[in-house]
Amino acid sequence: MFTGIVQGIAKVTEIIAAPGLSTLVIDFPASRVEGVTIGASVAINGTCLTVTHQEDHHLYFDAMQETLRLTTLGGLSPGDTVNFERAARIGDEIGGHLLSGHIHTSARIVDIVRPENNVTLWFEIPAEWSNYVFPKGYIAINGASLTIGEVQGNRFNVHLIPETLRATTFGTVEKGQNVNIEVDSQTQTIVDTLARLGYDRPPSIQN
Incomplete structure (x- = not known):
């Protein structure tokens, strides 16, 4: 499970294609990989x-390949x-809302104000x-727990807010770009x- 509080920005350094899958090699801030073990779960753009x-x-x-098809990871x-x-641990503060890391669909950025x-x-x-x-409801966009404004x-x-723009990739997104969506469970x-x-x-019309 994840909290929807993005912990930072990482950079894709290599993509290794193989039959049926692709291996993503991602460069993380050194302080964010302490204690990581093989088999650990990490949400990448919410996936x-x-x-x-x-x-x-x-x-x-x-x-x-199914993951690459259903999410924006295939376009990286x-x-x-x-x-x-990184996956939430028991006792972690839930600052956003609980996420599964299973992407439902993608959405397209149609305007930036x-x-x-x-x-x-x-x-x-x-x-x-x-x-x-719904207005004021929760939604996860590229792994970030956000509150919906207008619909x-x-x-x-x-x-x-500026802190969200600083701590996530939203500060550099462009119109027409696709993002991963996980709706609130x-x-x-x-x-x-x-x-x-x-x-x-x-309701049916009564005669």
């Missing part, structure tokens, strides 16, 4: 991956930066996932339960 090898502060992760290139978070001292990002999400997006159809925005459960009970359908 839970397993450490398969370590060389100093370079960690290796194997990503299956050497030199790209990613958000990372830069008023003074903050940034507003607008995203477009596939219509079938918009049922789980307009299948578009929504988030407002980012509690919201998904409530919406799906109501749908099974028929509350997602308009």
Whole structure:
């Protein structure tokens, strides 16, 4: 499990392609890999991956083709930066909201607004996932736990303070870029339960 509090930015240094999978070699800040062991879980742009090898502060992760297809990891290139978070431990403070590291879908950045001292990002999400997006609700974008601002159809925005821009890759994102989305599990459960009970359908017209 993860908390959605991004612990830093790491850089992809190499991608090793093999039949059925790709190995991502990622350079982490040295202080962030202390105590890492083979088999440890790390969220890379919100995607839970397993450490398969370590060389100093370079960690290796194997990503299956299905993972590359369903997430934005398949579009990474050497030199790209990613958000990372090591798996939560018992007793850790939950500053965001609990995440599984299993990506549901991707969204596209459709607008970037830069008023003074903050940034507003607008995203477009596939219509079938918009049922789980509510104003003031939680959502994880590239592994960061964020609060949804406005919602307009299948578009929504988030407002980012300078510290979030500094500590994550959001400070350098561009319009048209795709991001990983994990919807809030509690919201998904409530919406799906109501749908099974028929509350997602308009009331029938009585004659």
